Amino acid sequence: MCGIIGYAGDKQAAPLLLEGLTNLEYRGYDSSGIAVLNDGDISMKKAKGRLKNLFELTGGGNALKGTTGIGHTRWATHGEPNDVNSHPHLSGSGQFAVVHNGIIENYLDIREFLIQKGYKFRSQTDTETVVQLLDYYYKGDIFEAIGKTINKLTGSYALGILSVHENGKFYAVRKDSPLVIGLGEGENFIASDIPAVLKHTRRFILPEDKDVVVVTSSSVDIFDMNRESVTREPYTVDWDIEAAAKDGYPHYMLKEIFEQPKALEQTMGTRLFGDTVRLEGEKYAKGEPNPALKAKDGFRLTERDLENLNKIFIIACGSSYHAGMIGKYFIESTCRVPVEIDLASEFRYRRPILDKHSLTVVISQSGETADTIAALREAKRLGSRTLGIVNVIGSTIAREADDVLYTFAGPEMAVATTKGYTTQVTVLQLLGLYIAEKKGTISAEKNARYLAEIAALPDVIRGILGNQTQLQQLASEYFGGDKAFFIGRGMDYALSLEGALKLKEISYVHAECYAAGELKHGTISLIEENSLVIACATGSELFDKTLSNVKEVVSRGATVIALVTKNSSGMEKEAKHVITMPAMSDETVPCAAAVALQLFAYYVAAQRGCDIDKPRNLAKAVTVE
Numbered sequence: 149m150c151g152i153i154g155y156a157g158d159k160q161a162a163p164l165l166l167e168g169l170t171n172l173e174y175r176g177y178d179s180s181g182i183a184v185l186n187d188g189d190i191s192m193k194k195a196k197g198r199l200k201n202l203f204e205l206t207g208g209g210n211a212l213k214g215t216t217g218i219g220h221t222r223w224a225t226h227g228e229p230n231d232v233n234s235h236p237h238l239s240g241s242g243q244f245a246v247v248h249n250g251i252i253e254n255y256l257d258i259r260e261f262l263i264q265k266g267y268k269f270r271s272q273t274d275t276e277t278v279v280q281l282l283d284y285y286y287k288g289d290i291f292e293a294i295g296k297t298i299n300k301l302t303g304s305y306a307l308g309i310l311s312v313h314e315n316g317k318f319y320a321v322r323k324d325s326p327l328v329i330g331l332g333e334g335e336n337f338i339a340s341d342i343p344a345v346l347k348h349t350r351r352f353i354l355p356e357d358k359d360v361v362v363v364t365s366s367s368v369d370i371f372d373m374n375r376e377s378v379t380r381e382p383y384t385v386d387w388d389i390e391a392a393a394k395d396g397y398p399h400y401m402l403k404e405i406f407e408q409p410k411a412l413e414q415t416m417g418t419r420l421f422g423d424t425v426r427l428e429g430e431k432y433a434k435g436e437p438n439p440a441l442k443a444k445d446g447f448r449l450t451e452r453d454l455e456n457l458n459k460i461f462i463i464a465c466g467s468s469y470h471a472g473m474i475g476k477y478f479i480e481s482t483c484r485v486p487v488e489i490d491l492a493s494e495f496r497y498r499r500p501i502l503d504k505h506s507l508t509v510v511i512s513q514s515g516e517t518a519d520t521i522a523a524l525r526e527a528k529r530l531g532s533r534t535l536g537i538v539n540v541i542g543s544t545i546a547r548e549a550d551d552v553l554y555t556f557a558g559p560e561m562a563v564a565t566t567k568g569y570t571t572q573v574t575v576l577q578l579l580g581l582y583i584a585e586k587k588g589t590i591s592a593e594k595n596a597r598y599l600a601e602i603a604a605l606p607d608v609i610r611g612i613l614g615n616q617t618q619l620q621q622l623a624s625e626y627f628g629g630d631k632a633f634f635i636g637r638g639m640d641y642a643l644s645l646e647g648a649l650k651l652k653e654i655s656y657v658h659a660e661c662y663a664a665g666e667l668k669h670g671t672i673s674l675i676e677e678n679s680l681v682i683a684c685a686t687g688s689e690l691f692d693k694t695l696s697n698v699k700e701v702v703s704r705g706a707t708v709i710a711l712v713t714k715n716s717s718g719m720e721k722e723a724k725h726v727i728t729m730p731a732m733s734d735e736t737v738p739c740a741a742a743v744a745l746q747l748f749a750y751y752v753a754a755q756r757g758c759d760i761d762k763p764r765n766l767a768k769a770v771t772v773e
Contacts, residue, residue, distance in 0.1 A: 150235070150249040151177060151221040152327065153344055154308040154318055157335025157365045161185075161217035162209030168337070168344040169199055169219050173762060174400065174561040177221035178229035182206070183236040183245040185310050185318070186214030190245050194234035215365070216316055218308040220247035226255070227272025236310075237276045239283035240267055243312050246279040249340055250304035250325040251518075258300060278307065294319060294360055295373060304518060308338055320361040326516040326544070329353040329361060329368055331382055336363050342385055343559060350385045354542050383542070399760045401562035401654070405746050406613055409606035411567040414556040415574050418445075420603055423596045425582040427553065447535055447551040447579070449586050456505045457583075461532070462489040462576075463523045464511035467569045467649060472511055473642035475576030478735050482584040482598075492519035496526040508532040509579070513560060513568035515543025524548060537575050539568055553579065562761045564654050566746050569646065570609075573739045577602060601736040608730050608740045616747050622709060622725060623751030629680050632657055633671075635664040635701075636684035637694050643738045644684045647745035654760050655753035664697040677705035682748075683723065684711045686741050687734040691716050698722045711741055 151172030155161045165182045180202045181194030191212045195201040199221070206212055220235035227233035236245040252258070255274035258281055263269070267280045281300060285293040290311050298305075304324035311319070320327060320338045330337035330345040330352055337345040338361070342352060355361055355370060359378065362369045372378050397403035419426055427447040449457075460479060462472040469491055476487040490500070492510070502508060508527035512520045515538035524545060527534050536549030539557045546552045555571035581598060584590035626632075632651060636644035641663045648661035662671045664683070675681070681701050685694040695718055698708050702722050710723035715731040729741050753760045 150223050150340070151344070152247050152249050152306055152308050152338065152340045153219040154217070154247075154320060154338035154363065155335065156216045156316060156318060156363050157332065158215060159335065160209065160213065161215050162206060162212040164209075164348075165217050165219035166199070166203060166206070166209045167347075168339060169202075169221050171344045171346075172221055172340060173199060174343075174563060177223050178765075179224070179231070179234035180219070180221045181234045181236050181247075182209070182212065182217055182219040183238070183247075183310055184212040184214035184217035185312070185315060186212075188312050188315065190238065190242065190310055190312055192236055192238060192245060194231050194236070196230050196234065216310070216318055218245065218247045218310055218318060220308075225251060226274045233271045233273050235273075235275060237271065237273065237279045239279045241283050243286065244279050244282050245310040246275060246282065247308045248275040248278060249306040249327075250323075252277060252301055252305065253303035254301070255303075274303075278305070282309070290314060290319065291360065291371070291375060294321060295375070298323070298358060299373075306340065317362065317364045320355070320363065321358065322355055323357045324518065324521065324544070326514070327355060329355060329363070331368060335365055336368050338363060343561070346385065351382045352385060353380045353382045354547075355380060398754075399562065399750075401564055401566060401750055401760050404560055404562055405566045405743065405750065407558065408567045408570050408743060409610050409613075411555075411557040411571050412574055412606045412609070414558070415571045416578070416603065417556070419578055420599065423592075423599055425578050425585065425599070427579065427582050445552060445554050447553055447582070449583065453533075454586055457485060457507060459506045460485055460487045461495075461500070461502065461506060461508040461527065462487060462511065463492050463495050463508060463520060463527070464489075465492050465517055465519055467565045467646055468511040468513065468517075468520075468572060470642055470646040470649065471569050471572035471576060472509070473645065474573050474639055474738055475509070475580065477639050477642065478577050479580040479583070481735065482580045482590050483587055484589045485583070485587075490523075492517065492523040495523040500526070500530070502527055502530040502532040504531045504533070506532045507535060509535045509537060509576075510545055510549065511537045511572055511576075512543075512545055513539045513555075513557075513565055513572070515540045515545040517545075521545060521548070535579075537572055539571070563763055564650060564749075564760075566743075570739050570742055573742070574602060574605065577736070577739075598733065598736060601732050605736070605739055608732070609743050611730065612740060612743050613747075618725075618727060619744060619747045620751050622727075623748055623755055626680055626707075626709075627655070627752045627755035630658060632659045632680040632682060633674070633701075633706075634659060634661040634682045634684065635667065635694070635697060636661075637664045637690040638687050639734065639738045640664075640684035640687050640690070640694065643686070643741055643745070644682070646742055647682060647684065647749070650746055650749035651752060654749055654763050655756050655758055656764075657752065657756075664694050667697055667700060672700065672704065675701050675704045675706050679704075679706040681706045681708045682711070682745075683708055683719075684741065685716065685719060686711060686713050686729055686737045688713075688715065689734060695719060695722065711744060713737055
């Protein structure tokens, strides 16, 4: 969500801070600001709206002089988006400036305490309580003040801290919110994510919870809460900034849609070998495991594990939840193990029943989704074995889960996930086949067919991407509508949920998904003349039933766009438009079909002139509950 940047070096800080914030725009924000330390003074500028406003306000950063500073893009949680509530926040004394990503849950108690001590507050934010509390505790030792401050905080935070008493230096500390340290030559950085500073360094450190980091141009020192120096091994990123650039595409989202064949090849590359799935490897996409990441890429099942496994829980949010639904259908079908899927934001509040005989799979593109991290920790507390499916190497979920399977999708910059989703689906299906083969619940023939179709997905998707004219035409015809309904059954229902989400989040069309069998239980009352219905009917077993549902909405005046496969017939007599996918198994076609729905949503949003990569009110990594 919020983006943090910090710099200490021999260059002017403000232009570099603005550059870093630009590279963090994909996370979502509604205001921004920077603070620079120079000769014992903190200069600060903040602006509501897009970063261009801050660029104009600061003359590209040239209005603020100094070689040490912090910056922030804010996604509002406490207080409306405006210049006052924007970060950085300055203490009343002017001694400290702070940027913050996360939520301080007990900020009202702290605020009331400080008001009683005579402190006055300018903003409505939880973050201002942090900087004022830091000021309150400061008695000449900033390290001691930081320690006392964070011991009083309940919630999540990544903090960047400037002090007028510390020229050429700033501090950082994190708990449950993402933060990386970039190690440069004659300069060092902090950031919420690697792309912010990847132009300047490939060497990064991942601080642990409550590490206090002291950053200067020539050094990065890390201390635990006992003020003892600790070592966190750096690691080297093996992709460059070009991988996170638009590369000639008008939007990151379109680029990432077209990157899906390559991403899927990377996902399968170290795991799919002919008719065998191997998930046990301790290797990353390149090279050996890096101990600095405290993570492993692999999942092992022993005979005892199989004997104990009596239930699988899949926990996720948003598109990852929809991927998890596909995984549920697939794993139950192939493994004959009951699978329960839950929204991470609901999971830990319903007193879930887990034990050592269960496997909990948590899914998150960023690996930093706050609700999913909380669900992971709850599952571990209850004794369940945990498996993380994430894209970002070394992320919190990757480090805390018992096992991790990386999707290896590469950097995903658009807020609306595309390749993150399809690679998650693929990993879940490989996981299902791995468990099924171990349990002996799948025939060799069916296993080989599924694996062959999964292996062929990159080429199948290349075919869809190379023949997108129909999807562009449909988007041009229907972009002006204000609502759409998606229907489907079984895996097509899960696919429809993702299709509806893609359309609504980037085009702002009110798109709703319903299980097709539920139409008669109330939903069909919403169907009227010219209602747009997108019917996903790629599954052969339930095709005839979905076709009947299409007839029901057509008879009430709906215009239907149907998504089917080549081995189906009859839909063309009812639907106004039919989008045809290659002939595939019911269980493997949803991954390919999702690409067609992504393209349709993208072109609708483009026709409507929407800010596709940065939809309003949304953030890439939802790091608050």
